[in-house]
Every structure is written in C-alpha cells, then in structure tokens.
Amino acid sequence: MTTFGQELGAGAAGLAAGLINAVAGGGTLVSFPVLVALGVPSVHANITNTVSLCPGYLGGVYAQRRDLAANADRLKSLLVVAATGGLTGSVLLLFTPERLFRHLVPYLILGACLLFAAQPGLKKMQRRDAAAPPNRLLLGVSVFACALYGGYFGAGLGILLLAALGLALADPLPRLNALKQALSLVINLLAGCFFVFSGKVEWQYVAVMSVTSLVGGNLGGRLVGRLNPIVLRYVVIVFGVAAAVKFFV
Numbered sequence: 001m002t003t004f005g006q007e008l009g010a011g012a013a014g015l016a017a018g019l020i021n022a023v024a025g026g027g028t029l030v031s032f033p034v035l036v037a038l039g040v041p042s043v044h045a046n047i048t049n050t051v052s053l054c055p056g057y058l059g060g061v062y063a064q065r066r067d068l069a070a071n072a073d074r075l076k077s078l079l080v081v082a083a084t085g086g087l088t089g090s091v092l093l094l095f096t097p098e099r100l101f102r103h104l105v106p107y108l109i110l111g112a113c114l115l116f117a118a119q120p121g122l123k124k125m126q127r128r129d130a131a132a133p134p135n136r137l138l139l140g141v142s143v144f145a146c147a148l149y150g151g152y153f154g155a156g157l158g159i160l161l162l163a164a165l166g167l168a169l170a171d172p173l174p175r176l177n178a179l180k181q182a183l184s185l186v187i188n189l190l191a192g193c194f195f196v197f198s199g200k201v202e203w204q205y206v207a208v209m210s211v212t213s214l215v216g217g218n219l220g221g222r223l224v225g226r227l228n229p230i231v232l233r234y235v236v237i238v239f240g241v242a243a244a245v246k247f248f249v
Contacts, residue, residue, distance in 0.1 A: 002204045006038050014209030017049075018056045018216025021158075023227050026116050026236040027053065027216075028155035029109060031209065033243035040202055042102040043093065048202040050154060051192040052209035056217035057185040067178035071171065075182055078143055085144040086187035089151025090194045106247035112155035113240040116233050139168035143183065150187040155240075158184055 013034035017027030028049060035045035061068065068075065093101070142164035150157040161180040169176065195201055220227075 010205040011208040011212045014212035015216040018213035019220035022217045022220025029240035044200045047195045055214040059217045060181040064178035067174045082147045082183045085147025086151035089148040090191040106244040109244040115156035135168045151191045
C-alpha cells in the first residue's frame with residue numbers, strides 16, 4: 001500500500017519526465033531513480049516507468065503528425081524492425097534477475113548520461129547529401145539495435161534513434177524527428193503492453209505518472225521555446241550521475 005507522499009513523489013517525477021522529454025529528452029533519468037528511491041525494485045521500476053511514460057510519446061507523435069505523414073511509407077517499413085527489437089529487449093529484461101539488473105543500472109545510467117553529453121555532436125552526424133540513396137542495411141540494423149536497447153532500458157533512446165536515422169537517411173531534421181517519435185512510441189507501447197502481463201507493473205504509480213507525464217509533455221511543448229534545452233540537458237546529466245553514484249554506494 002503506497003502513501004500519499006509516495007504517490008505525490010511519483011507524480012512529480014512523471015511531470016518532470018514528461019516535460020524534460022518534450023524539451024531535451026532524458027526524462028527516464030529522473031523518473032526511474034525516483035521510483036527506486038520510493039522502494040520499487042529496479043526491474044519493477046524500469047517496467048513501471050516504461051508503461052507510465054507511453055502517453056507522453058503519443059502526444060509527441062500527434063504534435064508532429066504532418067511531418068510523419070510525409071514519411072508514412074518509410075515508417076511502415078521500419079515498424080516490424082522496431083517492434084521486433086523492442087520486444088526482444090523486453091524479453092531480455094524479464095529474464096534478467098533483479099540482483100543482476102540492479103548491478104547493471106548505474107552503468108546503464110552513466111551510459112545514458114554520456115549520450116546526453118554527446119547529443120550536440122551526434123546531431124552533426126546527420127547526412128547532408130540529399131541526393132544520396134538511403135543505406136537500408138545500416139538503417140535496419142541500427143533501428144533494431146536502438147529498439148533492443150529501448151525495450152530493455154530506454155534512457156536516451158530518442159538520441160540514439162535520431163543519430164541512427166540521420167546516418168542512414170538524408171531527410172530534413174523535422175521529418176527525422178517525427179520518425180524518431182513514432183518509432184519511440186511503437187517500441188515503448190509494445191514493450192509496455194508486453195510488460196502488462198509480467199506481474200511486475202506497479203499500477204498505483206502508473207495511474208499517477210501516466211497522467212502527470214502527459215501533462216508534463218504538454219507543458220514542455222508549450223515551453224520548448226522558452227526553456228534552454230542545453231541547461232536542462234545538463235541538469236538531467238547531473239541528476240543522472242548523482243543517481244548512478246547512489247546505486248554504486
């Protein structure tokens with residue numbers, strides 16, 4: 001039985017995660033450690049976090065539906081790859097013992113922090129030659145690898161996907177971002193649906209966080225031009241590093 005204070009903490013984490021995901025990405029680095037701090041086992045916290053933040057991805061896809069429509073054929077060809085990778089990662093997570101996963105958590109968090117620190121450089125990896133044909137093999141392999149990671153842990157998934165899409169495709173950045181949002185939704189939604197039957201979802205937190213993450217995503221979308229994403233990114237990195245140190249201790 002959770003207390004009002006625990007639900008309030010989870011709600012605040014969901015709100016912050018939704019807002020951060022909309023502005024700079026990296027909300028999982030806030031919401032996941034908070035769930036663990038509230039006493040949720042690491043695997044349960046990871047699964048609960050994935051299910052809770054799905055509404056935020058849905059809002060992002062809706063906001064970029066016009067850019068996504070221009071990439072509809074490409075999205076269809078990548079759906080199976082993304083779904084397969086995401087489900088594979090989800091299965092791997094469920095078969096990872098709690099003790100082993102807790103040992104891996106600080107390394108996963110630090111890896112995600114490095115991704116956020118490297119985000120400006122990764123954005124420069126976008127292809128510039130619009131006449132170059134897409135590298136279908138690179139695209140398929142990289143999206144599968146990103147989806148596998150997303151189904152297993154997920155922090156920094158959007159950054160990985162955007163870098164992978166930018167390497168293989170010559171589309172404008174808004175279209176790549178819309179494609180990234182849609183693939184992130186598919187990966188997390190399928191992983192979330194799979195996790196529903198695992199018996200490891202803390203529904204009392206999902207009920208609160210799914211609502212607050214949607215509100216946070218909406219708020220972040222409105223504030224995206226007013227908040228400095230660079231400052232917010234490094235706030236998330238500091239929080240993530242502190243959480244990783246806590247896990248090591």
